[in-house]
Amino acid sequence: MESGRREQLVGHRWAIELIERSRAAGHGAHAYLLTGLPGIGKFTTAMEIAQTLLCASSSACGSCRHCRLAARSVHPDLHLIEVPSERKNIPIKDVHEFLQGIALTPVEAACKVYIIRGAEDLAEEGSNALLKTLEEPPGSVTLLLTAPVTTAVLPTIVSRCQVIALRPVAEAEIAEHLAVEHGIEVGRARAIARASEGRPGWAITAAEHPDVMDERHRRARDLLDLLNQGRLERIRYADGLAEAWGKHTDDVRDTLKAWTEAWRDVLLTQRGLADRVRLIDIWDAVQETALQLSREAVVDALAATLRTADSLDRNANPRLALESYALFLPRTGDR
């Protein structure tokens, strides 16, 4: 298992308490499936649950030997499987190795915890191997699975797990965590928390890599600038993106995401909800655009952005899709 300090849990305390309560009442489940958006904290929550289960006292005391080993991901009764970085799926060989010895008694703790990070990455064979274990789980074992949604996992697996659906964490809680634990200046912590849509993992990444937020603002500003450009400049910009689609597909996706966000912010501003705007570094340009365009034009542009992103993912011709999008965008006067 990889070692290193684990990320601190932000939000989701209810999930830990739920497990503590059911365990105290003697009816803890053998398998839990944690679902939620990327960066929401599924894995961090799973690790916190693991520590709770392994701890010598009743709830993750943080100071016993089990807690200390679990916090460093080196507890001999804590097992983890995830998709190797260079692979698309978890290889069946890894699944067999992972499940081997699951029926043996724990080494140090009173129980054993098996974490499957990204159960959606199990291929059919791997899912079936896991299913066999889930049908007759050894008494001392708790399995913790994570996946973005239940539909990404084999229904027969889901039906054998207690599903814990993680919800977005409160903006204030994320902002406080960034300020207190990561030393981020309060104003910036708030801006990042707002942009994170309740996902602490995303927020921490954005805080530690300022380029994530800067890049998002830069892309959004490009869009607002494009609105006062003519036909030729728009086509040129669209073609640049279309060329990037093949090689840097995720960059183009991120661009369309930033643009969706820009249109959303313009719309919120028009509706007098400026306090919910996320792209606060380009607030002036957002406000200016909101003043210059009709609501209909903004709603249409937002819809067109979502449609274009969707059609690209459905293998539309990128040049055609992006050019027609760029030409469809409304026109603002000079700013």
Ligand SMILES: [Zn+2]
């Ligand atoms: Zn402990």
